Amino acid sequence: MSTTPDKTGHQLGAKIRKRRKKQNLTLQALCDASGVSVGYLSQVERDNATPSLGTLAQIADALGVRLEYFIASHKPTDGLTREDHRPRFALANSSLTYEALATDFAGSELSSYLLHVPVGYTSEAVSHEGEEIIYVLEGEIQQTLGDQVFLMKTGDCLHYSGETPHTWSNPSDIPARILWTGTLTVLSRIGAAKHPKLPDEPEAV
Structure with a gap:
């Protein structure tokens, strides 16, 4: 049985598949986490089967999102955050402070954060798929790309x-503040306020 497009114009199966790949989960891994058979989930992702709300809730939970992620329409106001109401969070044993700017709606590709970088902070070297843009709002950042080093100022x-x-660092004697935007998933926004978690902290920039 085929599904029909929802109000956002996207097929449910495509949303599930896109979220699964964004979470770097195999079809089998998602099945194991959700309790849904591989054959059935494969049919759902191809829009050849329509899951019940109960089954969809299991899939959503395994993907780290609420049920509304797949069935609710995204409104412009959902993506609006106010400076004085945007929560900051930090990881245990980390001196960095983050502010999440992007909205995690079905089909979204971007992640975006304000990073408050203390004096002397240095990340480890990383590499990954996707692309990133950093903009220095305050202070200085030293960014290393391969064998090139850039001293970036406000x-x-x-x-x-x-x-x-x-890799990147704050070599100056004043804190820095940068805007980071990228196509990789850095943080699962669902439950972030209670359980902030970044898989690999240096990937934030």
């Missing part, structure tokens, strides 16, 4: 491929 911007090994 107003400077850098757009690069995440596949290039990169």
Whole structure:
């Protein structure tokens, strides 16, 4: 049985598949986590079967989102955050502070954060799929891409491929604040306020 497009114009199966791949989950891994058979989930992802709300809730939970992620329409107001109401969060044993800017709606590709970087902070080198843009709002950041080093000051911007090994630091004597935007998933926004978690902290920039 085929599904029909929802109010956002996207097929349910495509949304599930896109979210699964964004979470780097295999079909089998999602089946194991949700309790749904591989054959059935494969049919759902191809829009050849329509799950009940109960089954969809199991799939949503395994993907780290609420049921509304798949069945509710995204409104412009859902993506609006106010400076004085945007919560900050930090990881245990980390000196970085984050503010989440992007909205995690079905089909969204971007992640975006304000990073408050203390004096002397240095990340480890990482590489990954996707692309990133960093814009220095305040202070200075030293960004290393492969064998190139860039000293970025307020107003400077850098757009690069995440596949290039990169690391960054704040070598100055004042805190820095940067805007980071990228296509990789850095943080699952569902439950972030209670359980902030970044898989690999340095991937934030």
